[in-house]
Amino acid sequence: MQKNRMTVKSQKSFSRRAGQSPVPWLAPLFLVLCVFYLIPLVDVIKTSFTDATMTNPAGNGFTMASYVKVFQDEAFGEIMFVTFFFVSFSVIFQFLLGFVIALAVDAAETRRMRGTVLTRTISLVSWAIPGVAIGIIWKIMYAETGSGILNYLLSLLGSKQIAFLSDPSVALLSTSIANVWRGTAQSMILLYAGVKTVDKQLLEAASIDGASSIKKLFHITIPGMKSVIMINVLLNIINTFNTFDMIMPLTGGGPGRSTEVLVLSVYRNIFQQLDLGKGCAVAVILLMINVAFSIGYFILNRGDEA
Amino acid sequence: MTGGKVKRRVSKGLLYLVFVLVIIFFLFPVLWTLSLSFKTVPELYKIPPALLPETLQMENYTYLVEQVHILRGVANSVIITAATIVGTMLIAVPASYAFSRIQFKGSRFLQFLILMFQMISPLVIVIPLYRYFADIGLLNTTIGLIVVYIAISAPFQVWFLKSFFDTIPKELDEAAYIDGCSRLQVVTKILLPTIIPGVFSGVLLVFISSWSQFIVPYILMDTPSKMPLACLLVNLQGKLNQITTHYLAAASILTILPTVVLFLCLQKYIVSALTTGAVKG
Secondary structure, rough: HHHHHHHHHHHHHHHHHOOOHHHHHHHHHHHHHHHHHHHHHHHHHHHHOOOOOOOOOOOOOOHHHHHHHHHHHHHHHHHHHHHHHHHHHHHHHHHHHHHHHHHHHHHHHHOOOOHHHHHHHHHHHHHOHHHHHHHHHHHHHHHOOOOOOHHHHHOOOOOOOOOOOOHHHHHHHHHHHHHHHHHHHHHHHHHHHHHHOOOOOHHHHHHEEEEOHHHHHHHHHHHHHHHHHHHHHHHHHHHHOOOOOOOOHHHHOOOOOOOHHHHHHHHHHHHOOHHHHHHHHHHHHHHHHHHHHHHHHHHHHHHOOO | OOHHHHHHHHHHHHHHHHHHHHHHHHHHHHHHHHHHHOOOHHHHOOOOOOOOOOOOOHHHHHHHHHHOOOOHHHHHHHHHHHHHHHHHHHHHHHHHHHHHHHOOOOOHHHHHHHHHHHHHHHHHHHHHHHHHHHHHOOOHHHHHHHHHHHHHHHHHHHHHHHHHHHOOOOHHHHHHOOOOOOHHHHHHHHHHHHHHHHHHHHHHHHHHHHOOOHHHHHHHOOOOOHHOHHHHHHHHHHHHHHHHHHHHHHHHHOOOOOHHHHHHHHHHHHHHHHHHHOOOO
């Protein structure tokens, strides 16, 4: 009897402990997040409904004028197109290139080929390079003077010179290619890990049944990696969408507006044109797209757990 | 030769072709920049351009050290990054423990909120912070940068470290409670030592992202002598003119060296860290 009561007591104290308040553990984090995320976010949303400028940051009360300005601005359509092109081109080619490298490295590993580790390592190095340095490295690559290496290589092939960064019709493509160089590593890391989880026995069984490599890829490998592929694509969309560091030193959004993505437009509106209200309105649009992606990611992740 | 042998050779050949193309595409821009960083001005304008510099003269680097005081930028980056790592871990470890072990109402919602913060462009929050900091004198200060860096690094780390806490069986906690350990003792004596590899990987990720951080110092820091390296690099680009590509190349190499060397040395940890959560098994 005595013993029994002891057990009950200790169980009770365990469950009480287990139900202890999470507040002390979370307080420091949420204090920081409140000050540096929540308050600024509310502020940005509030400011977007004013006509504030950098010299008059309070504005003159509630108005929709900033949003009207954004949507009436002829440049807005162009900015959305530039953003859409930059994101879709980057994400498609980051995925395709990352997938090809992941499959090639995996295939080479099963064949115990030399140079596999070297290739895998080199394909990932760009992940560790700061975005601003990538912007400058590609600006050097694209140089349009006599010393520009890409133009020199083109001349060896007998092609005429390309104004990679100063021709508005080419600059966006050049910027997107530099971004593919930057983001492929992230794709490759996830997809490579995904390829490793595909059931090797199933692949072998299919080979014995005479299935071709292409058939195995589309009927076993890709379906087996579905959730990794979706998470990878979503992460790449978010990363590309928020890219600022690489574009700033590469083109600064120019020439004209030819490489001005949404994030750059926020920056230009606020810190160059000093139009705080309009900049915040664009920032709110950016924010809503960010939130939509996070919801997508959260749902995907939960589906993965279940 | 049998058909199978030919097929195997062809597929091996194709794989090597892919390897060579991949190596050229990813390595060449870095090697070209490295080569430029050793070139003199006449070499810079030589047509056709030479693949390799004539000598490994260090004058471009000496110029950066003496005229641009680039080592100060390196020191700034080291200080900011180190402080960010410590601060981030101090707030992210306890929070990730709570999300993994304490059941409470709203836990899931808070986790979603944190995930959302992680996906928001830092530019959005830096806009108002610029004005707040100007008001309270934190603009152009190192401490101002550090606290924002911490706020930006923390959300991802909470998710990341939680995934390590989640891998430890709850029976381990329960056994310790029955032995009379307090909650704090369970965390510090049992759980933390178990997730040290996770914390180590987390530190690596914070290091690389903080070293690369650009948008925050670009807006909140105007004083070149206090700028971290990534920001100084763009500042330098704005000041130099066309004939100074060799300086810019050298500065880029200095900027990427720490993170690239770290990556090459600790590749295994980093790759497994990056796949945590996204891939099961």
